[in-house]
Every structure is written in structure tokens, then in C-alpha cells.
Amino acid sequence: MSTPIPLYLVDQTDLAKDHVDSQTWAQATGFKAAPNTVCLVPGAEGTVAKVLVGKPNPVDTWTLGYLAKTLPAQTYALADDWPAETATKLWLGWRLGSYSFNQYKRQASPPVAELVPPAGADAAYVETTVAATTLVRDLVTTPAGDMGPEQLEAAAQALCDRHAANLTVIAGDDLLAQNYPLIHAVGRAYTQAPRLLDLVWGHPDAPRVTLVGKGICFDTGGLDIKPAAGMKLMKKDMGGAANVLGLAEMIMGLQLPVRLRVLVPAVENSIASNAIHPLDVVPSRRGLTVEVGNTDAEGRLVLADALWEAVCEEPTPQLVVDFATLTGAARIALGTELPACFSNQPTVANALLASGLAVDDPLWQLPLHQPYRAMIESSVADLSNISNSAYGGSITAALFLQEFTRPDIPWVHIDLMAWNLRTLPGRPEGGEAMGMRAVFELIRQTLG
Ligand code: BES
Ligand code: ZN
Ligand code: ZN
Secondary structure (H helix, E strand, O other), rough: OOEEEEEEEOOOOHHHHHHHHHHHHHHHHHOOOOOOOOEEEEOOOOOOOEEEOOOOOOOOOOOOHHHHOOOOOOOOEOOOOOHHHHHHHHHHHHHHHHHHHHHHHHOOOOOOOOOOOOOOOOHHHHHHHHHHHHHHHHHHHHHHHOOOOHHHHHHHHHHHHOOEEEEEEEOOHHHOOOOOOHHHHHHOOOOOOEEEEEEEEOOOOOOEEEEEEOEEEOOOOOOOOHHHHHOOOOHHHHHHHHHHHHHHHHHOOOOOOOOOEEEEHHHHHHOOOOOOOOOOOEEOOOOOEEEEEOOOOOHHHHHHHHHHHHHHHOOOEEEEEEEEEEOOOHHHOOOOOEEEEEEOOOOOOOOHHHHHOOOOOOOOOOOOOHHHHHHHOOOOOOOOOOOOOOOOOOHHHHHHHHHOOOOOOOOOEOOOEEEOOOOEEEOEEEEOOOOOOHHHHHHHOOOO
């Protein structure tokens, strides 16, 4: 390997003070050290002598995120020393920005620029987080025709095999026999049988964390069919499942001292003559009956049965976290890049928000506003899966889920997009992990 090209993070002051020899070139090429700009400085023999990169304040995970795909495909090394935490972030962002999804292309993606692991960086954290994020992105971006409940199960099985975890699967009519009526009802119209994936890992006596992920492998809307524009991206409706599998990869890969359980209802919300109808009433695992006001509000149905199983386990978990691409309303409220989070315990919510900020994976809290609980009442059943109001849809969805949790068990609900609509540094367009690193940090700090 040839000597790595030195890479300097510079602001205007650094440029003037430390790179006097490059000033003329910088001026000639219009480089002003602005964030997200770069300047390749030639050496005497016409090679790249060094790279100047605009330094934002603060330096964060995304500072170098655009370089892997924009710099010439050579090897670079940070010229300056950074505190360990920053070195880890810089390397992680670089690596996350080198991702591309090319499984379906004849031509492999072009080679990317490499960064020499910076001194002090946490290599295990970076490698594991890259693997986990890659898993999430691949699972979400893979077309629904190749990522049905069967393939999602296979992905969970492969994950278990890598980490000596145990996977139990309840599928098809066994869901009825074992009292998961809502998961069965939503998924029964698809050719691949609906199923509940149940992963267990770690020492039984360690603090218990249970993750639940919405695994709607495709959301047609059901008989309340989505219009074409709204349906187009619905291969990503298993983004919650992908994120909890990615988070499991992090927890197991970095061997957090917890006992982990992951529950994924994996189904397609499909259309056939045996599909649930609008206004059908379906029992739930908890025993409450649910009136299906809209077959497109299917995520909360499958999550209800999985959450109730999560909170009924003995001994009880110390933390239950669900990830779900649950509502368009959350995206209206916060946009697509900022997941909404809810919690029945303010201290947990605050810790999660802080963790998210610390690892550049922010979330925004919305309230479990109890007065809106009346909006999900039904005149014929115990609950309705839709609100009788056109407003606050992400809150009423969360309140529906809360009916299937317990006040004494800390619970976090994350309503996320799981998809980058635009490319940002370190985050190419396509399936994305959102909230995964934040929740990992929460678990590491409070239970690990
Ligand atoms: N998977 C969708 C929610 C969604 C849509 C998330 C677009 C992200 C982007 C969910 O199953 C759904 O269809 N929700 C409905 C609920 C409504 C029928 C009460 C929604 O949000 O419109
Ligand atoms: Zn839906
Ligand atoms: Zn959905």
C-alpha cells in the first residue's frame, strides 16, 4: 500500500495559520474551508500531496461522511490527533458513507476512498455499527418480492447463527393456536404465512431488554388500498423490524451484559378474499377486541400482540423498545429525518434524547397525551385501530400501542421513516437505520 494521503480538517483560521503553503492554491480553486467542501492540494510531482476538508463546528459523525464516494479512490489518513470519541465518530461517518446497494446491478459500484483507522478510535464499535447499519439498509432496500416474511425469518436466523442466539418461529395457524390473533389477521391474505420471530440471547439472569419491530414486508393498505404514490415505498414497512435486528447485531456483537429478546411480527398486509375487512372485529392476545376501522392501520395491530407478549414475560423486562414505520402523521409532524419517540417514563425518554444527541442519532419526543385516548374508542369493540379525529395521528397510534403495555414496565415507542429520501453525508438515499445507535447508547448506559 502506498503512503496514505494526509487529510486536514480546517476552518478559515486553520487554513490561514497552518497551511500557508497551500493558500495560493486554495484561493485559485475557491476553497474557503466551508463545511462539506474539500480541496485536493497537488504536490511537486503532480500527485495529491494533501487534502483539506472544511471543518464544521462541532465536528460530528457526518463531518467526513461524504468523502468515501467523492475523493479519488485512494487511502487517506487524518493528519491530526482527535479525542477518542471524535476519532470514532469521524471514522464511523466515513464508513457509513461508503455504503451502496448494488445487489441488482450488473456492474459493481465504483471503488471508494478508504480512511486509515484513526488513532484511539473504538474499532469494535465502528465495525459492529457498520455491520448493523449495513444489515438494516440491505433489509429495507431489498424489494418486497425478495424480502417477504420467509426471507425476513431467514435474515433473523442468519443473525442468530452469527451470535449463537436462539430463534423460535410461530407461523400460520399456529399463531391462532398460540393466541396471536391480530398478527394472523393482518398477515393471512399473503401467500407466505404470517409469523412471529422470537430471538433470545444472553444470560438469563442479566438485565432484560426486549425489542419489538414492525415487520410489514409490504403494506398495500389491505382492502383500504393505498393509492399508487403512497404504496410505492412500502417495501420499507419492515423498517422497524430491520432496525431491531440491526440493534440486536450491535448488542450481541459488542456483547452488552444484557439478556436480549427480539420479537418481530413478520407479515405482508396483502389483499385477497380472506383479507380482514374494514370494521371486522378481531380479538387480541390481551383479550381486548379491536375493531378494524382501517385495514391500512395494520402496524399497530401486529405490534399489539407482540408488545403484550413482551410485557407478560416472567421475569419482566427492565426495558421494552419498539421500532415501527407506524404513521404518516409522524412524518408530517417532524419530517422524514427525525424519528418520533414516546415513553411511559419521563426519565427513560430524557435519557434516550440525550443518548441520541451524543451519538448524532437524534429523536424528538411526542406526548402520550391521555385526553386523546377517547379518540380510539369503538362503539362495537373494546378499541378501534383508527382515531375518530383527523389530527394527532402519531399520538393516537402510540396510545393504541400503550394499551398493550404495562405502566410498571419502562417502554419506548419509536415511529420512524427508515428511509433516506435524499442523500446526506454518510447517509445515502434508501433504507436507513434511525434511532438504532441512540437506543444502543441508552441500553449501554442504563443496563449495560
Ligand atoms: N406504513 C404506514 C405508515 C407510513 C406511511 C409510514 C408512509 C411512513 C411513511 C402505516 O401502516 C399506515 O398506513 N398508516 C396510516 C394509518 C391511518 C390509516 C390511520 C397512515 O399513517 O396514514
Ligand atoms: Zn398501513
Ligand atoms: Zn404500515
